[in-house]
Amino acid sequence: MLDLPFSNERFDVVIEKGTMDVLFVDSGDPWNPQPATISKVMAMLEGVHKVLKPNGIFISITFGQPHFRKPFFHNAKFTWSIEWSTFGDGFHYFFYILRKGRRCFDDEDFIEKIQMPSISLYHEELEGEDYIFLTNIEELNS
Ligand SMILES: C[S@@+](CC[C@H](N)C(=O)[O-])C[C@H]1O[C@@H](n2cnc3c(N)ncnc32)[C@H](O)[C@@H]1O
Numbered sequence: 001m002l003d004l005p006f007s008n009e010r011f012d013v014v015i016e017k018g019t020m021d022v023l024f025v026d027s028g029d030p031w032n033p034q035p036a037t038i039s040k041v042m043a044m045l046e047g048v049h050k051v052l053k054p055n056g057i058f059i060s061i062t063f064g065q066p067h068f069r070k071p072f073f074h075n076a077k078f079t080w081s082i083e084w085s086t087f088g089d090g091f092h093y094f095f096y097i098l099r100k101g102r103r104c105f106d107d108e109d110f111i112e113k114i115q116m117p118s119i120s121l122y123h124e125e126l127e128g129e130d131y132i133f134l135t136n137i138e139e140l141n142s
Contacts, residue, residue: 001044003043008051009054009056012053014051014052015058016058016060018063020041020062023037023041024037024068045072046077049079049080055102057097057099057100061094064094066111074111082111083114084096084113085097
């Protein structure tokens with residue numbers, strides 16, 4: 001994931017779930033991640049941005065709260081807009097939707113919380129991969 005072996009602008013959608021999180025495991029203070037963490041996370045995001053088609057969407061499902069993800073997602077290198085939602089009951093997951101080419105550079109509210117249809121699942125179901133299929137990608141793309 002740090003060096004995606006795909007040509008530029010190849011995918012309509014890239015989804016990651018709990019994989020970017022592993023890059024933060026040895027980041028030290030989450031408020032001030034280590035330089036090595038920053039460069040790995042940026043390498044991953046640059047790769048995702050590169051392989052997405054011009055109007056492609058990156059979906060990131062993570063435990064990382066917006067405060068900690070914003071500085072990475074909002075880097076000036078990226079042309080995507082940023083929206084997020086959250087789901088879970090006591091144990092919250094965050095769902096980010098980044099739309100390439102939709103960035104509004106003079107928008108102060110660059111990261112927008114959105115309402116999504118609620119997803120209600122048992123823990124065992126969340127552990128599986130199937131719940132990703134409950135996400136309507138076509139709806140996100142409209
Ligand atoms: C928390 S698991 C999530 C797995 C799966 N996406 C899911 O939701 O069940 C994190 C995964 O990231 C993988 N991983 C860690 N470092 C990676 C890297 N540099 N490149 C690709 N995958 C990596 C780990 O092997 C592990 O399978």
